[in-house]
Amino acid sequence: xxxxNKNIRSSHLRRISATCVNLNLKKAxxxxxxxxxxxxxxxxxxANQFSILSxxxxxxxxxxxxxxxxxxxxxxxxxxxxxxxxxKKLVKKEPGKDKRKKMILITKVGLTVLNESIRYWKLAQxxxxxxxxxxxxxxxxxxxxxxxxE
Numbered sequence: 001x002x003x004x005n006k007n008i009r010s011s012h013l014r015r016i017s018a019t020c021v022n023l024n025l026k027k028a029x030x031x032x033x034x035x036x037x038x039x040x041x042x043x044x045x046x047a048n049q050f051s052i053l054s055x056x057x058x059x060x061x062x063x064x065x066x067x068x069x070x071x072x073x074x075x076x077x078x079x080x081x082x083x084x085x086x087x088k089k090l091v092k093k094e095p096g097k098d099k100r101k102k103m104i105l106i107t108k109v110g111l112t113v114l115n116e117s118i119r120y121w122k123l124a125q126x127x128x129x130x131x132x133x134x135x136x137x138x139x140x141x142x143x144x145x146x147x148x149x150e
Contacts, residue, residue: 032128039124043117044088050121052081053106053114056091061103063096072148085110 017023036047045053055071056062064082068075082104085091090110096103106114129137 035127035131036121036124039120039127040117042120043113045090045113045117047124048081049085049090050114050117052078052085053090053110053117056104056106057111057114061094061096061105063101063103065101067104088113090114 033047036050040047040050052071055067059067059070064075064078068078071078082091086093089107090113091104091106093102093104
């Protein structure tokens with residue numbers, strides 16, 4: 001590779017790094033997830049599991065397809081993420097009225113863990129607001145809601 005080609009590629013990479021929405025959202029998501037995970041580990045769940053439990057608690061009972069729709073997730077990805085929650089007995093699968101449809105319900109243990117984890121979630125929220133600034137976080141949330149059509 002010539003020096004000129006290397007400089008062109010380097011310039012291109014800097015432009016992508018500065019302007020690519022997907023890349024920057026993923027980087028920000030990893031950083032934010034680390035903060036939530038650091039707190040939620042005290043309740044023995046991850047940030048992703050907290051989100052799933054919260055949705056299931058709100059909609060319970062809900063089918064996997066409906067939950068995936070609400071969370072904007074692929075059904076197969078959601079199913080893989082549900083497995084540890086089922087193993088920990090935080091949620092359970094039951095047949096729906098239509099026996100072909102599996103319904104997801106939060107268990108008593110799941111409610112206990114969710115209620116306990118809310119305390120840690122609040123601490124993570126506090127750190128995020130203090131680290132990044134109240135107005136910046138509110139602006140970010142407004143933009144994210146707009147993008148996700150909520």
